Amino acid sequence: MNGVLARILADKRAEVARKRARIGLADLEARIAGGAPPRGFAASLARAVERGRPAVIAEMKRASPSRGMLRSDLDPAAVARAYERAGAAALSVLTDAGYFGAHADDLAHARAACALPVLRKDFMVDGYQIAESRAMGADCVLLIVAALSPEGLEELYAASQAYGLDALIEVHDANELERALALPGGLLGINNRDLRTFVTTIDRTLELVECVPPGRFVITESGILGRDEVRRLKAAGLRGFLVGEAFMVAADPGARLAELFEERVDESSG
Numbered sequence: 001m002n003g004v005l006a007r008i009l010a011d012k013r014a015e016v017a018r019k020r021a022r023i024g025l026a027d028l029e030a031r032i033a034g035g036a037p038p039r040g041f042a043a044s045l046a047r048a049v050e051r052g053r054p055a056v057i058a059e060m061k062r063a064s065p066s067r068g069m070l071r072s073d074l075d076p077a078a079v080a081r082a083y084e085r086a087g088a089a090a091l092s093v094l095t096d097a098g099y100f101g102a103h104a105d106d107l108a109h110a111r112a113a114c115a116l117p118v119l120r121k122d123f124m125v126d127g128y129q130i131a132e133s134r135a136m137g138a139d140c141v142l143l144i145v146a147a148l149s150p151e152g153l154e155e156l157y158a159a160s161q162a163y164g165l166d167a168l169i170e171v172h173d174a175n176e177l178e179r180a181l182a183l184p185g186g187l188l189g190i191n192n193r194d195l196r197t198f199v200t201t202i203d204r205t206l207e208l209v210e211c212v213p214p215g216r217f218v219i220t221e222s223g224i225l226g227r228d229e230v231r232r233l234k235a236a237g238l239r240g241f242l243v244g245e246a247f248m249v250a251a252d253p254g255a256r257l258a259e260l261f262e263e264r265v266d267e268s269s270g
């Protein structure tokens, strides 16, 4: 493996080792036992689709390695409420500080401000992080197939189930898709961005979705910047959307969400 992803993963392993030395698994377990149960993440997406609405996972990230600073003055609670009012089905919150500029309590602040379930967006390399995700209040974890060995993917998926969390299994090519489909469950995410090169195109989703067995719910992730992308993805049958940058750079993230996904008569007729 090469490129940015490899660097992030190496740093992440070191970070996990430091954290584990400070807060042991038993402490995390105690925190989990004293905390609230998870909100159903997959269930919330399914409810949106049942109502004939796109299931939008609205993301918060202050910065990214590919785009630099996006929103340094992010107010997670205010944006969470704005996303909820605008009709988002769920939140995604970046929790990586080194590359994405996350603050330690971003996820907790966002979740406490609304009733939406929350995806912890980070780079999972160790079962410790699954317990940690649950302890910080996440309802769903991201498992990036490109970042994990076959055994690692199975182990982290099993851990997410054991902790009562939903899992979003992220793929970028046919080989990764095959590995994701071999798992007993999980939400399927097609990342339009290549995490090794940052090349981003919604054609990734349009190509790969052809290889997904019918009945599997697919979330298209990244590079959904305008109404044209949404229109093309909807036309291909997509119902799940994960959007970050387009909202983060907007003056009013909630208004941008509503505008991006509102149905207009002129389009349905043509």
Ligand SMILES: O=P(O)(O)OC[C@@H](O)[C@@H](O)c1c[nH]c2ccccc12
Residues within 6 Å of the ligand: 059, 061, 121, 122, 144, 170, 191, 221, 222, 223, 224, 242, 243, 244, 245, 246
């Ligand atoms: O900001 P965008 O292009 O709308 O993308 C959102 C989300 O898909 C992206 O942040 C993402 C997808 N997979 C990831 C894995 C790690 C970090 C970030 C991501």
